[in-house]
Structures are given as structure tokens and as C-alpha cells.
Amino acid sequence: MKLAEIYMQFQSDITIIEKELETTVQAKNDILQEAATQLLKAGGKRIRPVFVLLAAKFGQYNIEDLKHIAVPLELIHMASLVHDDVIDDADLRRGQKTIKSKWDNRVAMYTGDFIFGKAVETSTFFSDPKIHQILSNAMLEMCLGEIEQIRDQYNWGQNFRVYLRRIKRKTALLIAVSCQLGALAAKADQQIQRGLYQFGYNVGMSFQITDDVLDFVGTEKQLGKPAGGDLRQGNVTLPALYAMHHDVEIKKLVKDMLATNYPENIDISSILNAVKQSGGIEYSIEISDQYLKKAYEALERLPDTKEKTYLREIATYIGKRKF
């Protein structure tokens, strides 16, 4: 079954979540309202809400409960993107102007804060403290991931473990928690909750590594921004790590080129090519595939349902996507 068909199956419930997202970010302030609406309109795959819905099918599925877990998860993701764009000094996201470029960094900071606050407010629907603990923990780990990214910027000597821990915190955990909370809110068995968490974590890792690969091999049209952005901003991801680890010449090239004053304006196509020729792309795809395999394994331990096959489809799509 194709991805679009899976989405179609949940069309009406995704629409309910979309409406709830819109209602939730209503603000009594024009700038905030406009900034938040722009973020919503920019779209995105709503992958976290979809994971919530699919996971909940392993328990007692009730969209009126579930929307209150899907919305905060998507909002936390959105808020982190806004704050991320400040860090990355990014002017474009998905081909559109970012909040920080349309207004400024200060507006981006408070728009992010506002959306975080709305995420917390929405989740107060649930009285189970465990849900709040899992959500706030996910927020905290994401902050740690972001601070680590700042700390590790332009550090060309970091090891693979540091990279993997960072993407776990930045990306994989929120996807893991989306699967876990969908199951928890639907009162599925503990073991199912754990299995779905494992699935989400491994899908998230595969997703981020694929993202990092695409930043090297994607076209500007596919990415909605020029390729090599990570490297230009000093973010060392797996393909570059591999290349620099196996070829000191590349390491020197990267260090020298990015030691210039305006690394954002320089032509880094020679570095991109060197990384591509080092085998770093193939290696990264292999690691991504290993996580994907672990995600499949986590699924195997779950009851055989059609949602299980959907989860497998989405995982494959995410891990193997070409843009």
C-alpha cells in the first residue's frame, strides 16, 4: 500500500487534528497569530500525529482523546523548528521564509516559546501524570540535543557516538514518544507501548541519518534550500564524519575552507564531492538501514494487524526516501 493511501485511511481524523492545531495556536496578538499560522500552513508530513493514530489502533482508539496527544507532539516539533532556525540562522525552510527571516530572532524565540506553552496547555486534557512526564522529558531531551549541536559545531574531531546521541535527542526521541503516547493514551498493553517506542526510536534514527545524507546529495529544488547547508553551518553529520575519519586530506579541506570569515558564501561543491567520493554516503545509508531493520524487528513482536503493515510502509518510506 502506498503512503498516500495510508494517509487516506486516516483522512478524517487527520483533518480533526489539523483543525485542533489551528484552534490551539489562536493568539490574541497579530504577530504571534500570523507567525503561528504561517508555520501551520507551511505543512509538513504530520508524521508524529500519524504515528500517534497508528499506535493507538493497538488499544482503544478514540480520536477525541488522541487529538490532545497528537497536537502537543506536533507543536513541540514545530516550536523546535522555529528555535532551530534561529540557531542555524536559516532564511528558508521548506522553500518558505522562516519566522526569523520574516520578522527577527526575537519574534522567532517568543513564537517558539508560545507554541511550547500551547503544547503544554493542550496536554492538560489528560490527568495521567505519566503522559506529562513523558512529554516534558521529550522537550528536555530536545533542548539537550540542541545545546549539544551548538557545542559540537565546527568540531571536526567528534566521534560517531556523539553524533548518534545528538540525533537521538534532537529527532528520534520525539518520534519514539509519539508512538509510545499513542499506545498509552489508548491504554494498550505495556509491552505494546514499549515495542512501539522501540519502533519509533529506530525509525527516528533512520529518518535523521537519511535527512543528513540528503543534505549532501539532494538538489536545491528537492531540499527547498541549497545542498551542503549542514556543513556550511558547521554541523558535522555522519557522511562528513565518515569522510574526515577515513581521509585526513578531506578533514584539512573542510577545516581550511570553513575557517574563512563567511563560510556561508563560499563554494563548497569540492567538499561535497570529496565527501561523496569517500564512501561516506554509502556508509551512512548502511547505518540508516540497520536502524530501519531494528524498527522492523520491533514491529514483528507486535500483534498482526493492518496498522502494523502501515507502520512498516511508513518506516520504509521515511528511511529510504530520496528527498
Add this chain to the structure above:
Amino acid sequence: MKLAEIYMQFQSDITIIEKELETTVQAKNDILQEAATQLLKAGGKRIRPVFVLLAAKFGQYNIEDLKHIAVPLELIHMASLVHDDVIDDADLRRGQKTIKSKWDNRVAMYTGDFIFGKAVETSTFFSDPKIHQILSNAMLEMCLGEIEQIRDQYNWGQNFRVYLRRIKRKTALLIAVSCQLGALAAKADQQIQRGLYQFGYNVGMSFQITDDVLDFVGTEKQLGKPAGGDLRQGNVTLPALYAMHHDVEIKKLVKDMLATNYPENIDISSILNAVKQSGGIEYSIEISDQYLKKAYEALERLPDTKEKTYLREIATYIGKRKF
């Protein structure tokens, strides 16, 4: 009774809260840990926790419950200060280097996010959704206040109502909520909760107006930063609003002077003097006193206890303080 004596009465419980604050901001990351610890060590009056404790005395006082409400309130306050320093581009706070000056704006942003997250995490101790709703609403209103401050910056034509709504959101609400939640966590009567909220709101308004007055009349030593900082950053507060409303000459002076490229470096002593001579200081003190009076009135409707006299003392101290 003097303020120090009131604090002495709660010494052991304030110590418990202080320890809980320290434990709460423990982070698995050096930068975050150092930044958060520095914030804690910088001190402050811990006025919000003290209000929680005093308010709880009108119900069933239990410090082991109360610390879980005092800590998130203080953390939300601290996080807002960190993000505030980014907005104000402030290098000093209470005479110490700010996070954004010691590290950078990006670290300040994520330190703030982290502390917000910790506030949410700590409050999960309570299962009463009302507590979470009140807390998240306070966070949201503070964001609105901050965004309004950005919007209103350098807007010399804003009216008094806009100023009052902004300081309500930025300052008064969190103090109101501290009093309310102390009473709520201690299961005090609804009417007492409402009375304490009213008290806190009016104290908070008086507090912020006094703060804004001190920015004009305080010495650098008293303020821990040079006087006139608000004006220099384009933040229009009550004394300046009054002056510009009553004297078009002052309005022109302010506009012209701050239209220069580097308003932070110019000598604004002539503007400060003009505001002082306009009667804006006396007017602002009068408004602050009116709020203080309303705070006293809210107290009068509460049962006669020694904590009521303490609250009155603290309100007077806060509203009438000279630095």
C-alpha cells in the same frame, strides 16, 4: 515586622525550595549545567516561592507538596529572564554577566527552553489538571507580554492602557498565580484563592511600575546596570509615557535622540532629567500606590492571620522600595 524577619520565619522551607531548585536544574550537559547554576547562584528575592508559602498558610500547609509549585513558578520566572536578556541584548543582570553575554544568544535561548521544560516536568507532581492549566496559561500570557514588548518598542505614541496590559502579562500575572496556586495546592477555599489572586495581581502591577520608576531614578550601583536602560532600548514605560503625553518637546527629544544608529552609546541624561521634571515620576508613583491600595483591600477580605500581616508587609516593601 521587617522583611528579613518574615523570611526568617520561613527559613527552613525556603532552604528546602532552594535545594529542590538546585536538584531540578541538574543537566547532563556542561554548558546547560553551568548556565543554570549561575542563574540560581545569582539569587534574587525568591518572591514567588515566598508568596506560595504565605498563601498556603490559608489552607493545609505541607512543604513537600508546596515545593513542587514554588519551584516551577521560580523556574518560569528565571527562564523568562534569560529570554528577556536576549531581547534586551543585556550584558548585565544584577551586576553579573548574563548567559547571552557569557556564551551567546543561542545558548541563552536553549537554557531558557530547558528551564521552561524543567518547570513543566516538576509540576507533573500534581495530578490536578487545574494547576497545570493555570501554570501553562501564565507561561502563555508571559509570551504574549514579551511579544507585545517587541511590537511596542520605539513606539512613542502608545497609550497608557497598552503599557498596563503589557506589564500585567509580563509581571503581574505570575505573581497573582503564585498566590493563587499556593492557596489551591493547600486546598484553601475558592474565595480565599480568588482574594489572594487579586492581591498578587495588584502587588505585581505596583512592583513593575516601581521597577520602571527606579530605572529612571536609581543609581548604577542600586540597579546593577546604568539608569535609563529601558529608554535606551526603546522600552516605553509609564514615567516616559506621562512625560511625552504632557510635553511634545520631550517627545521630540526622545524620538530624535533615539533615532540615531547607536542609541545604546549616547548620553541620555538630558532626557532622563526632562522626564523627571515632567512630573512623570510622581504620577507613576501615584499609580503604583493605587495598585498597592487595591492589594491591601484584597487582603482585608481574607481571614485575620499573622500571614496576612506578612503579606501586607511584603506588598509595602515591594511597592515602595527605593532600589
